[in-house]
Amino acid sequence: METNVQSIIPLIADTIKSKDKTRLLEVLDELQPYDRAEIYRSLPGKFRLPFVLLLPLPDVAIIVQELEHAYQEEIISVLGLEKASRMMAYMENDDLADLLSGLSMDRTQGFLTSMNQSESESVQSLLQYEPDTAGGIMTNRFVWIKDHYDVREAVDKVKSFANYAENIYYLYVLDDDKHLVGVVSYRDLVLADERDKISDIMYRRVISVPVDMDQEEVARTMERYDFIALPVVDGDNRLAGIVTVDDILDVVMEEANEDIGKLSATGKGIDFQTSAVQASAKRLPWLVLLLFLGLLSGSIMAGFQHTLEQVVALTFFMPMIAGMTGNTGTQSLAIVVRGLVTNDIDRKTLLRLISREFAVGLIIGVVCGLAVAGISYLWQGSGYLGFVVGLSLFLTLLIGTMTGTLIPLMLHRFRIDPAVASGPLITTLNDLFSLSVYFGLATMFLSKLS
Amino acid sequence: METNVQSIIPLIADTIKSKDKTRLLEVLDELQPYDRAEIYRSLPGKFRLPFVLLLPLPDVAIIVQELEHAYQEEIISVLGLEKASRMMAYMENDDLADLLSGLSMDRTQGFLTSMNQSESESVQSLLQYEPDTAGGIMTNRFVWIKDHYDVREAVDKVKSFANYAENIYYLYVLDDDKHLVGVVSYRDLVLADERDKISDIMYRRVISVPVDMDQEEVARTMERYDFIALPVVDGDNRLAGIVTVDDILDVVMEEANEDIGKLSATGKGIDFQTSAVQASAKRLPWLVLLLFLGLLSGSIMAGFQHTLEQVVALTFFMPMIAGMTGNTGTQSLAIVVRGLVTNDIDRKTLLRLISREFAVGLIIGVVCGLAVAGISYLWQGSGYLGFVVGLSLFLTLLIGTMTGTLIPLMLHRFRIDPAVASGPLITTLNDLFSLSVYFGLATMFLSKLS
Numbered sequence: 001m002e003t004n005v006q007s008i009i010p011l012i013a014d015t016i017k018s019k020d021k022t023r024l025l026e027v028l029d030e031l032q033p034y035d036r037a038e039i040y041r042s043l044p045g046k047f048r049l050p051f052v053l054l055l056p057l058p059d060v061a062i063i064v065q066e067l068e069h070a071y072q073e074e075i076i077s078v079l080g081l082e083k084a085s086r087m088m089a090y091m092e093n094d095d096l097a098d099l100l101s102g103l104s105m106d107r108t109q110g111f112l113t114s115m116n117q118s119e120s121e122s123v124q125s126l127l128q129y130e131p132d133t134a135g136g137i138m139t140n141r142f143v144w145i146k147d148h149y150d151v152r153e154a155v156d157k158v159k160s161f162a163n164y165a166e167n168i169y170y171l172y173v174l175d176d177d178k179h180l181v182g183v184v185s186y187r188d189l190v191l192a193d194e195r196d197k198i199s200d201i202m203y204r205r206v207i208s209v210p211v212d213m214d215q216e217e218v219a220r221t222m223e224r225y226d227f228i229a230l231p232v233v234d235g236d237n238r239l240a241g242i243v244t245v246d247d248i249l250d251v252v253m254e255e256a257n258e259d260i261g262k263l264s265a266t267g268k269g270i271d272f273q274t275s276a277v278q279a280s281a282k283r284l285p286w287l288v289l290l291l292f293l294g295l296l297s298g299s300i301m302a303g304f305q306h307t308l309e310q311v312v313a314l315t316f317f318m319p320m321i322a323g324m325t326g327n328t329g330t331q332s333l334a335i336v337v338r339g340l341v342t343n344d345i346d347r348k349t350l351l352r353l354i355s356r357e358f359a360v361g362l363i364i365g366v367v368c369g370l371a372v373a374g375i376s377y378l379w380q381g382s383g384y385l386g387f388v389v390g391l392s393l394f395l396t397l398l399i400g401t402m403t404g405t406l407i408p409l410m411l412h413r414f415r416i417d418p419a420v421a422s423g424p425l426i427t428t429l430n431d432l433f434s435l436s437v438y439f440g441l442a443t444m445f446l447s448k449l450s
Numbered sequence: 451m452e453t454n455v456q457s458i459i460p461l462i463a464d465t466i467k468s469k470d471k472t473r474l475l476e477v478l479d480e481l482q483p484y485d486r487a488e489i490y491r492s493l494p495g496k497f498r499l500p501f502v503l504l505l506p507l508p509d510v511a512i513i514v515q516e517l518e519h520a521y522q523e524e525i526i527s528v529l530g531l532e533k534a535s536r537m538m539a540y541m542e543n544d545d546l547a548d549l550l551s552g553l554s555m556d557r558t559q560g561f562l563t564s565m566n567q568s569e570s571e572s573v574q575s576l577l578q579y580e581p582d583t584a585g586g587i588m589t590n591r592f593v594w595i596k597d598h599y600d601v602r603e604a605v606d607k608v609k610s611f612a613n614y615a616e617n618i619y620y621l622y623v624l625d626d627d628k629h630l631v632g633v634v635s636y637r638d639l640v641l642a643d644e645r646d647k648i649s650d651i652m653y654r655r656v657i658s659v660p661v662d663m664d665q666e667e668v669a670r671t672m673e674r675y676d677f678i679a680l681p682v683v684d685g686d687n688r689l690a691g692i693v694t695v696d697d698i699l700d701v702v703m704e705e706a707n708e709d710i711g712k713l714s715a716t717g718k719g720i721d722f723q724t725s726a727v728q729a730s731a732k733r734l735p736w737l738v739l740l741l742f743l744g745l746l747s748g749s750i751m752a753g754f755q756h757t758l759e760q761v762v763a764l765t766f767f768m769p770m771i772a773g774m775t776g777n778t779g780t781q782s783l784a785i786v787v788r789g790l791v792t793n794d795i796d797r798k799t800l801l802r803l804i805s806r807e808f809a810v811g812l813i814i815g816v817v818c819g820l821a822v823a824g825i826s827y828l829w830q831g832s833g834y835l836g837f838v839v840g841l842s843l844f845l846t847l848l849i850g851t852m853t854g855t856l857i858p859l860m861l862h863r864f865r866i867d868p869a870v871a872s873g874p875l876i877t878t879l880n881d882l883f884s885l886s887v888y889f890g891l892a893t894m895f896l897s898k899l900s
Contacts, residue, residue, distance in 0.1 A: 030655050031655075032657065032674075032675050033675075033676075034674040034675050034676075155640060158637075158640060158641075159640070159641055169619055169636075169678070186619075186636040186637060186640060187608075187636060189640060190605060190608060190609070190636060190639060190640065191608075191609055205480050205481075205482075207482065219699075222699070223696070223699045223700070223703070224482075224484040225482050225483075225484050226483075226484075226696035227696075228619070228678050228695060228696075245678060245695050245696075245699070246673070246676035246677075246678075246695075248699070249669075249672070249673045249695070249698070249699065249702065250673070252699060252702050252703060252706070253673065253702060253706075253791075256702070256703075256706030256709070256710075256788075257788055259706070259710060260706075260709060260710060260713060260784050260787070260788050261784065263710060263713055263714060263780075263784070263873075264713060264780045264781050264783065264784030264873070270785050271785075271789060272785075272789045272799060272802070272803055272806075274806075275806070276806045276807075276809035276810050276813065277809075277813070279785075279806065279810050280809075280810045280813040280814050280817075283778070283781050283810065283814060284813075284814055284817060284818075286777075286781075287774065287777060287778060287781075287814055287818060288817075288818070288821070290773060290774065290777050291770060291774055291818055291821065291822065293773075294769050294770030294771075294773040294774060295767075295770050295822075295825065297769035297770065297773070298765075298766035298767055298768070298769055298770055299766070301765055301766050301768075301769070302763075302766050305762060308762050308765060309762050312755060312758050312759050312762075313752075315748075315751055315758060315765050315768075316748035316749065316751050316752050317745075317748055318748070318751075318765075318768065318769075319744050319747035319748055319751070319768075319772060319881050319885065320741060320744030320745050320747065320748055321744075322769060322772075322773075323740060323743075323744045323747070323772075323874075323877065323878055323881060324737065324740060324741055324744060326776075326874075326877070327736075327737060327740050327874040327877075327878075328733070328737060330713075330714045330873065330874060331714050331733050331736075331874075333714065334710050334711065334713065334714030335720050335721075335722075335729075337710070338706075338707055338710050339721060339722045341703075349722060352722070353722050356722075356724075356725070356726045356729065357726075359726035359730075360726050360729050360730045360733065363726065363727070363730040363734075364730050364733060364734055364737055367730075367734060367738075368734075368737060368738070368741055371738070371741065372741065372745075375745065423713075423714065423780065423873070424773075424776075424777040424780060424781075427773070427776070427777075427877075428773055428777075431769050431773060435769065
């Protein structure tokens with residue numbers, strides 16, 4: 001059963017009011033880190049400061065690790081530089097590196113200098129990696145053993161580092177030059193005999209990832225092999241850290257949200273907590289760009305003013321043609337963007353995908369084109385109008401499908417931030433194409449239409 | 451390092467041609483399950499049948515577990531009922547249940563009857579759960595221990611079931627009535643003394659999920675608590691199975707793809723492998739619906755034919771107004787759909803979200819409305835036109851933002867399949883609203899415009 005945090009908030013508030021530290025710790029001790037953080041979030045503002053100050057620093061560290069950046073800053077300010085530095089010593093290094101990388105250079109330096117040297121070096125070595133890479137999400141608190149150990153020595157080492165390493169499920173085996181040469185699971189240890197050599201029971205073909213691998217690819221590797229931790233190595237195959245599956249779960253969620261932001265041109269990082277002004281500021285740049293593109297569509301129509309004045313009925317089919325072209329483009333875009341997450345793209349896959357989407361464009365173009373030609377003939381009573389509308393829809397659906405496929409693929413190829421290939425952008429571009437085709441064709445057949 | 455499967459395909463093909471089973475198994479033995487499956491996928495068609503027939507059944511089972519349904523069916527046909535049943539005995543029960551639930555009733559029955567009774571019962575008990583629930587994704591091969599065991603007895607039990615249970619990292623502790631009363635990790639076992647009582651070292655506040663919990667909620671629970679396995683219990687808190695994190699990774703990917711399909715009205719399950727005809731068949735129903743809605747927009751315009759004939763310039767702003775309304779609606783939709791994945795929705799969250807989006811609509815409405823009023827005045831030289839266009843854009847942006855927010859929330863509230871709230875549908879609905887507002891306003895001010 002999940003803990004209902006809301007129901008114990010009054011109890012927590014009572015212990016804070018009466019400064020009953022013992023009782024407070026008793027209650028917290030029974031809770032998972034996520035729930036403790038949820039208590040911090042749910043406490044009325046005036047209780048938060050005394051709450052943090054009542055807790056021992058290791059307990060504060062557990063809560064800080066689970067909180068969003070804004071809350072973390074709040075707690076750091078309450079603690080002050082000296083206490084905050086001591087609190088940081090209890091945090092997992094990867095969480096700490098994330099926290100620091102969100103602060104100003106000055107403040108980061110301040111914290112780093114007030115830590116003890118080995119801690120500070122360990123965190124600095126994590127700070128050097130790009131946040132979206134294996135190095136950026138790994139922890140460098142892990143337990144390694146030497147290949148010449150026997151099982152007993154390995155267990156002893158694990159026991160002495162029990163409180164140090166986060167979620168250890170695998171032990172990594174290093175040779176004397178610190179090269180990664182094997183992996184042993186906890187389960188292997190339990191099942192093995194005390195005197196067995198690690199080098200005899202370890203698995204040698206270790207799957208590892210380089211420090212600079214993109215986090216999305218790390219996630220894909222972990223998903224494929226069903227691992228719960230992956231070793232991260234430097235260029236010389238020396239173990240630099242490990243990425244654990246709980247971090248990967250977060251990555252997968254984050255990347256999915258990014259893809260969705262991409263498709264909807266929402267901009268990054270708007271969630272239910274974002275304020276209206278911030279959310280507007282993130283959404284407006286895209287909207288203003290799209291506004292000008294929309295006006296560009298209008299100016300194309302202005303070029304066909306003569307045609308429009310002659311046959312006003314032409315405008316009645318405009319929303320349908322522009323809309324449909326945008327819709328099919330969005331569909332193709334979604335398939336490509338999401339496919340890029342799970343597929344390795346080689347030349348063969350690429351050609352097959354493009355020709356598949358071209359065929360899809362043909363099929364839906366023919367079906368919808370014929371349908372709409374019939375409908376417009378019945379509605380407006382002109383065979384020529386039906387022909388122009390149907391042919392336009394056929395062509396624009398084909399164009400829309402291809403833009404939705406090719407633009408994201410090209411951006412991916414040239415490693416341009418694919419956020420540019422947003423759904424609304426493709427929709428708006430397709431507006432331009434479809435109106436040009438439609439009014440172009442109509443102008444060609446103007447004498448038959450008016 | 452990852453194995454490059456492509457590079458060893460020729461070697462594999464050679465061993466198959468020369469029927470060199472020993473060499474083939476040597477090569478496979480070094481590979482992870484995912485890579486073995488990748489070999490099957492990459493082998494030229496004529497090698498697949500002999501490849502499967504060369505392998506011992508436990509090795510076939512490993513490959514089958516990793517493959518997509520179509521490939522699984524292929525292998526089952528090659529093996530025939532009798533051999534396939536024996537192969538299935540080597541599969542993990544949850545993978546097997548998934549495989550069987552994709553076959554016809556008749557064939558499933560055939561396989562179930564040719565299995566041994568305990569295996570068949572175990573699989574049947576999994577088949578009774580909905581595929582999208584905790585019960586549907588759990589495995590019922592897990593290791594449990596009694597609360598009165600000591601550590602030594604627990605280790606002995608683990609040793610005797612070592613080859614039975616999939617990825618065990620936690621041991622679940624049951625009382626004599628099979629109620630779940632605690633959990634112990636492998637690590638706890640390694641660190642404890644042989645004579646310690648399990649009931650003394652176990653963690654008692656176990657977080658578990660009910661069998662009928664939606665898989666999306668199971669994923670959320672696992673993500674929050676950073677677990678790598680979650681126990682699944684029936685109504686009496688009796689342990690029914692466990693869900694492991696690798697299955698949850700798949701769920702998270704799947705749900706993200708569903709959300710994206712939703713936003714783009716693509717329909718379920720189109721990937722890079724889907725044929726053009728199938729992909730078209732899945733996309734067409736939505737497109738045809740949207741086509742009719744597009745024509746409905748056109749018929750609204752037809753109602754304003756008189757206005758349009760008087761002021762053709764009105765049409766030039768149509769693509770911009772309709773497009774912008776659609777864009778802001780898609781943005782809001784994306785924020786809501788994705789937010790529903792990570793947030794628990796209570797009344798307070800709901801009201802805050804709706805008023806936030808209303809404020810966003812106001813802000814972007816004012817900014818874009820003023821901008822476009824100025825531009826259209828400069829372009830067409832009419833202050834009244836500028837006023838009508840600007841006011842229309844303001845109103846339609848507000849409407850668009852609210853439709854994009856309220857429609858998915860209402861569908862969520864009434865538990866209607868939110869696939870209905872697809873992005874293109876909202877865009878097309880917004881077309882209807884925006885054109886009505888725009889031409890309605892224009893008609894009111896017609897005397898000033900023409």
